[in-house]
Amino acid sequence: EDKVVQSPLSLVVHEGDTVTLNCSYEVTNFRSLLWYKQEKKAPTFLFMLTSSGIEKKSGRLSSILDKKELSSILNITATQTGDSAIYLCAVSDGTNAGKSTFGDGTTLTVKP
């Protein structure tokens, strides 16, 4: 059974801090790892990492895939209160990223 484990489960920081969220996985047939931000109901897609694209960056967010260690990190620099959300990591074993196994998420709270 595929498994995705995220840590920490929750994190409280102050604006301007840098945070690192962790995700490790055990899957039978790895194709891609995805990061999402969930503020209300619907997760918002952030990044997809694959064997051919192990590092992604967008603004203050960046992510790296370590295929040897079966893990990934999501970094957020210069955090803002708007970054407060649940960050979900998911792994897909097929060509369609819509079908994934999700971790329990990391709840990030950024205080002013």
Added chain:
Amino acid sequence: SAVISQKPSRDICQRGTSLTIQCQVDSQVTMMFWYRQQPGQSLTLIATANQGSEATYESGFVIDKFPISRPNLTFSTLTVSNMSPEDSSIYLCSLGDGTEAFFGQGTRLTVV
């Protein structure tokens, strides 16, 4: 990127009744996926909705409880049947490809 319209946004239902959730996509997609997120938990895949064939259900989910329709390449419905309070969750439809994935806005269901 695809746009998914999911309805209803939320509902409060009596136990023993059924609710049908709809997802409309602005483009044709081969596969759509339905997820459940129980309170305080992560997303769990219910089934894959295939156009022109029966949905494929994940372990622990059955067609009698969660019937799915996929009449064309832009639309799908999930019905939660004979509801009990344990069905209170956020239900989400999703689609993806080889580079990214998207979710509908989600349906927050409360069963009383």
